[in-house]
Amino acid sequence: xxxxxxxxxxxxxxxxxxxxxxxxxxxxxxxxxxxxxxxxxxxxxxxxxxxxxxxxxxxxxxxxxxxxxxxxxxxxxxxxxxxxxxxxxxxxxxxxxxxxxxxxxxxxxxxxxxxxxxxxxxxxxxxxxxxxxxxxxxxxxxxxxxxxxxxxxxxxxxxxxxxxxxxxxxxxxxxxxxxxxxxxxxxxxxxxxxxxxxxxxxxxxxxxxxxxxxxxxxxxxxxxxxxxxxxxxxxxxxxxxxxxxxxxxxxxx
Amino acid sequence: xxxxxxxxxxxxxxxxxxxxxxxxxxxxxxxxxxxxxxxxxxxxxxxxxxxxxxxxxxxxxxxxxxxxxxxxxxxxxxxxxxxxxxxxxxxxxxxxxxxxxxxxxxxxxxxxxxxxxxxxxxxxxxxxxxxxxxxxxxxxxxxxxxxxxxxxxxxxxxxxxxxxxxxxxxxxxxxxxxxxxxxxxxxxxxxxxxxxxxxxxxxxxxxxxxxxxxxxxxxxxxxxxxxxxxxxxxxxxxxxxxxxxxxxxxxxxxxxxxxxxxxxxxxxxxxxxxxxxxxxxxxxxxxxxxxxxxxxxxxxxxx
Numbered sequence: 242x243x244x245x246x247x248x249x250x251x252x253x254x255x256x257x258x259x260x261x262x263x264x265x266x267x268x269x270x271x272x273x274x275x276x277x278x279x280x281x282x283x284x285x286x287x288x289x290x291x292x293x294x295x296x297x298x299x300x301x302x303x304x305x306x307x308x309x310x311x312x313x314x315x316x317x318x319x320x321x322x323x324x325x326x327x328x329x330x331x332x333x334x335x336x337x338x339x340x341x342x343x344x345x346x347x348x349x350x351x352x353x354x355x356x357x358x359x360x361x362x363x364x365x366x367x368x369x370x371x372x373x374x375x376x377x378x379x380x381x382x383x384x385x386x387x388x389x390x391x392x393x394x395x396x397x398x399x400x401x402x403x404x405x406x407x408x409x410x411x412x413x414x415x416x417x418x419x420x421x422x423x424x425x426x427x428x429x430x431x432x433x434x435x436x437x438x439x440x441x442x443x444x445x446x447x448x449x450x451x452x453x454x455x456x457x458x459x460x461x462x463x464x465x466x467x468x469x470x471x472x473x474x475x476x477x478x479x480x481x482x483x484x485x486x487x488x489x490x491x492x493x494x
Numbered sequence: 495x496x497x498x499x500x501x502x503x504x505x506x507x508x509x510x511x512x513x514x515x516x517x518x519x520x521x522x523x524x525x526x527x528x529x530x531x532x533x534x535x536x537x538x539x540x541x542x543x544x545x546x547x548x549x550x551x552x553x554x555x556x557x558x559x560x561x562x563x564x565x566x567x568x569x570x571x572x573x574x575x576x577x578x579x580x581x582x583x584x585x586x587x588x589x590x591x592x593x594x595x596x597x598x599x600x601x602x603x604x605x606x607x608x609x610x611x612x613x614x615x616x617x618x619x620x621x622x623x624x625x626x627x628x629x630x631x632x633x634x635x636x637x638x639x640x641x642x643x644x645x646x647x648x649x650x651x652x653x654x655x656x657x658x659x660x661x662x663x664x665x666x667x668x669x670x671x672x673x674x675x676x677x678x679x680x681x682x683x684x685x686x687x688x689x690x691x692x693x694x695x696x697x698x699x700x701x702x703x704x705x706x707x708x709x710x711x712x713x714x715x716x717x718x719x720x721x722x723x724x725x726x727x728x729x730x731x732x733x734x735x736x737x738x739x740x741x742x743x744x745x746x747x748x749x750x751x752x753x754x755x756x757x758x759x760x761x762x763x764x765x766x767x768x769x770x771x772x773x774x775x776x777x778x779x780x781x782x783x784x785x786x787x788x789x790x791x792x793x794x795x796x797x
Contacts, residue, residue, distance in 0.1 A: 243526040291556050458554050461763035465519040467565045468554035476547050
């Protein structure tokens with residue numbers, strides 16, 4: 242069930258030059274949250290009117306807290322990056338659909354680009370809990386921007402690409418041989434749209450099932466304003482309620 | 495106990511806090527957050543005879559103290575509403591009002607005739623003020639003659655109470671209010687969004703796919719309060735005020751300026767519980783000031 246709650250910042254850690262890991266805690270038991278879902282953060286800044294949608298990175302039910310990755314791209318995310326531990330944050334959550342659970346025996350590959358790796362940690366953990374052995378392919382611009390690497394190697398086998406070759410294989414994630422190794426039945430992907438489109442087309446060529454997590458400008462996050470639509474085979478569809486996760490077969494990519 | 499009730503053409507509302515069309519979905523989107531039945535009424539998403547896909551993305555831009563939208567009345571049409579939405583929405587113990595749209599007068603009339611058959615819908619809100627559609631909508635609402643024609647045609651067939659939602663994108667709002675009253679509207683709601691525009695400087699393109707869109711949010715509240723004040727003095731039918739309400743104080747501005755009721759719009763996006771918070775806040779204000787009936791403060795500033 243969705244709720245509006247004032248949560249407390251438990252931790253705010255800078256991961257690279259512009260990306261932060263923020264942990265939010267509740268005094269109550271957290272609602273059931275699913276990998277791929279997001280939260281809507283109210284930014285305490287008089288220049289910001291709308292909430293900001295942010296992916297759920299990881300959930301600690303025992304500790305009643307969850308984390309998110311915030312990359313500073315504008316004034317809203319800049320304000321969020323400055324939240325100090327102990328401060329209160331007004332949050333509407335959990336929102337949106339989720340990545341699907343693969344079929345028994347399927348081998349999943351998780352592909353993340355930059356801060357788009359955010360929802361993949363919670364997903365990877367969930368997959369492991371359900372008996373799957375996901376591999377993880379992470380793409381970054383350069384080694385200085387690599388985040389969460391240690392978190393992922395604890396969960397599964399990790400491959401890395403950087404655009405300048407400063408870590409892992411040089412190039413984009415779509416250039417990594419693992420993607421077309423024939424080992425994977427299903428890809429879960431989140432990152433910049435250009436990257437997801439490239440991954441989607443590789444998956445189509447190779448007959449791999451693929452789900453992507455989209456990011457659109459959002460108003461309400463609960464399906465009321467119809468602002469965040471994506472053009473699907475079923476017409477204009479809300480990213481916030483019918484997504485953010487879409488099977489690529491639904492998209493007109 | 496404060497009496498918060500009001501009525502439109504004999505249709506009773508338990509309180510004057512309604513939700514604005516296009517900002518509250520069909521109510522169900524808010525079930526997790528509030529008891530929708532506590533509201534005086536909900537005006538559900540603008541509905542048309544045929545399904546509408548709306549405008550392409552991007553259809554929203556954040557602006558200072560508000561937002562522009564160019565949704566373009568995306569909805570699945572009256573057939574879908576009747577079979578899928580209606581059975582659920584009538585379960586709410588409140589007045590469920592359909593916002594009625596069309597590209598032609600015939601569309602408006604045909605849709606109204608369909609709604610006449612829906613027993614659980616006590617009123618319509620005639621939308622002649624949507625700025626985001628090429629045909630119909632605001633085209634009717636910014637020309638006095640076409641405004642008269644569409645209201646007259648719908649009134650002739652409408653068996654429900656009829657609220658007409660006015661566009662602020664006119665020079666003389668009072669003239670339109672008087673026309674709508676003369677043609678038999680039971681109430682007037684105002685204001686719809688103000689026509690606006692934003693440019694994305696980084697991309698060197700308009701922010702919206704449609705270039706222009708409708709501005710809503712706190713940025714438009716002073717314009718809305720002014721127009722409500724002007725219209726409420728000029729007509730005898732109830733006036734429902736909306737535009738940028740974010741708290742009980744904002745709602746009270748509208749009541750004091752002459753509105754018999756208000757609609758909560760865009761701010762429901764930011765706080766899905768705000769309509770109920772405002773209801774409680776208005777009640778508390780009246781109690782603290784010693785009023786026993788909200789009618790005692792409607793148009794108070796004119797006394």
